[in-house]
Amino acid sequence: MTFYCSNYYGSIQCQTTVTRFGDRCKLCTVMRVGSSISDGLLPDSMVHTAADAARSAEIEKFRRETESAIRKEVRMAK
Incomplete structure (x- = not known):
């Protein structure tokens, strides 16, 4: 950034x-x-440094992917 x-x-x-x-x-x-x-x-x-911003983006991406996987599992369980 x-x-x-x-x-x-x-x-x-x-x-x-x-x-x-x-x-x-x-x-x-x-x-x-x-x-x-x-x-x-x-x-x-x-x-915040550019490295902090990049790390935050990685954490946010991981969080979204995890939530998406959980939603898929819930849909398949129904």
């Missing part, structure tokens, strides 16, 4: 994407433009 650079939400409106909400892109960091909105504001446990 990608998010806009934190400078997108300010006056600079950078449209580069980053993998963590509230972070600045590498260009804005090097140019020392704007500031990261996540520094000290978001606890790391609340920030």
